[in-house]
Amino acid sequence: MYNSAVRGKLIDGEKSFSQISKEILAPIHAKTPLWWYAAMMVSLGMFGFGLYCKYITVSTGIGTWGVNNSVAWGWAIINFVWWIGIGHAGTAFSIFLLILRQKWRTAINRAAEAMTVVAVFCASLFPLLHMGRPWLFFFIFPYPNTRGPLWVNFNSPLFWDFVAISAYLLISASFWYFGMVPDFATIRDTAKSKIKKAVYGFFAFGWTGSSREWLRFEGLSFVLGGIAAVLVVSVHSIVSTDFAVSVQAGWHTTIFPPYFVIGAIFSGFAMVLTLVITMRGLYNMNDFITDRHVDAVCRILIFISLIMGTAYMTEIFIAWYSASEYETYMFFKNRLFGDYAFQFWAMFTANAVIPQLFWFKAVRKRMWIVFIISIIINIGMWFERFNIVVTTLSRDYLPAAWANYSPTYVEIGFFVGTLGMFLAGVLLFFRYIPMIAISELKSVAKFDKPNNGQLKAKSHE
């Protein structure tokens, strides 16, 4: 049994083990609610519009986008970095809290990892279509070819990025899947219908819960947890080198890797909050994802928000302190008061100022305010990427090359399409996959009187 002096009980309402399985699996065993179909239609509609815009992009070309010779990276890269950032929280949540032995993660990590997989998938579409000739994407693999063999440039951050993103997608998906195997077995053994038994039985890979399986399962999660922690930090550092390795004012800074990693975890945790509050609202999971869980995430967000604020201030300070004419211009003329000043101040307010409201307990315990702030943070993080990508590119070293940028409907539709894909993925997750890691949650279930007080429970860890 798990006893925590600091956090108290992790599950409300004196539940037995079978009650835990039953309540978490209720949405899977129940009939599909009507709102689910309605929401699915909406997200598929968005997805369809996205497909249409992708079709235009591929059949006509990148010319249908608003990007130009100066601002060659527009919404595509902004949205790519935004989705990857959101995708970081799942792994960050499971891994860092696993390493720090924060047991309260068990109620949230499944949802966070699901979000990761869908978000990284959404992200990977942007660079693919920005290639212009996506059907030749395999040129980026270093494979023996008839062109020499000519190898790819291993010094290029864009190649590192490709390796990192594909590795991250594969690893987070398999980490997520193997965590679900024991829960699929629970569904198999509790399901009434034959079809459900067969389908989940297949996905459960013959799991029985024997000590031989558990022992190796623990070894596996230990190994994956340990190395995925390195991966979380390195993937977004690599994304940041896409910018930092170039010699552009506002990009060419050493603060970029940690700044990007922190920003990614920030937006991801905000998205986790959005997701779990939705889950609480729709599926009545308040006993598992308690107010104390939401409170803990809010406290983490205060801390990360302070780091974000510090990073923004550091960038501005260093721009002045470096005495570089270009850096000073970029920050003091262009970002703070230039054509895109609105985006800068929106970013600053949403990421560094508004989350500070979480200092107040009254804010943290009102779910609708927390929900709104979590959305605001995600919008703010989107503006951060806009600010980094567009302001720097639009004001080059050469005033003759200056250009402004605004997206066309094709780019907007592409983004809306990925939002639809994300929503559809989340809805499928709600419907067909246990939203909370049942077996992990059972291991932290704490009963006030174990076995009616006959035996004293031992606590481990």
Add this chain to the structure above:
Amino acid sequence: MSKKYILGVFDDEATLVDAFEKLKDKGVMPVEVYTPYPVHEILEGMPIKTRITHAAFFYGLFAALGILGFLTYAAVIDWPLRYGGKPFNAFPSFIVVTIVATILSITLLTLFTFSARAKVFPGKKAEIFHERATDDKFVMVFDEDGIANDSESLKAILTEHGKIE
């Protein structure tokens, strides 16, 4: 089924561990223990061990060497190209790809090892002793032939907190 088994079924972790330890003192070991979540006392007490972490280390070692070797071969020996005035063997910038690809190799190989060693793979049919062992019951399985001498004391310990099925 050719063999006969005795199942000890418990409602929670504490009673299971208590019975397991009492039986272990008597020298009676279950063939297998099925639990809804990992119980560390059982995993440590059972005469099984796993070397999956050692395997992962060696996968990582060989993957790192292999990838670094490939990058050096491709960029230095097979088709050297000057990029931005950097030397052919731009070792520091090879590290990034090496780290990420090593992590990927470790993950995939360890997953396959897990799948092979724990015998958890697609298409496997589960051998279920007790329907609720993945839900809320903790089940110890004993081979009836192996414990012929101790069956009375075994049953006494099992029924103290659990029941026999």
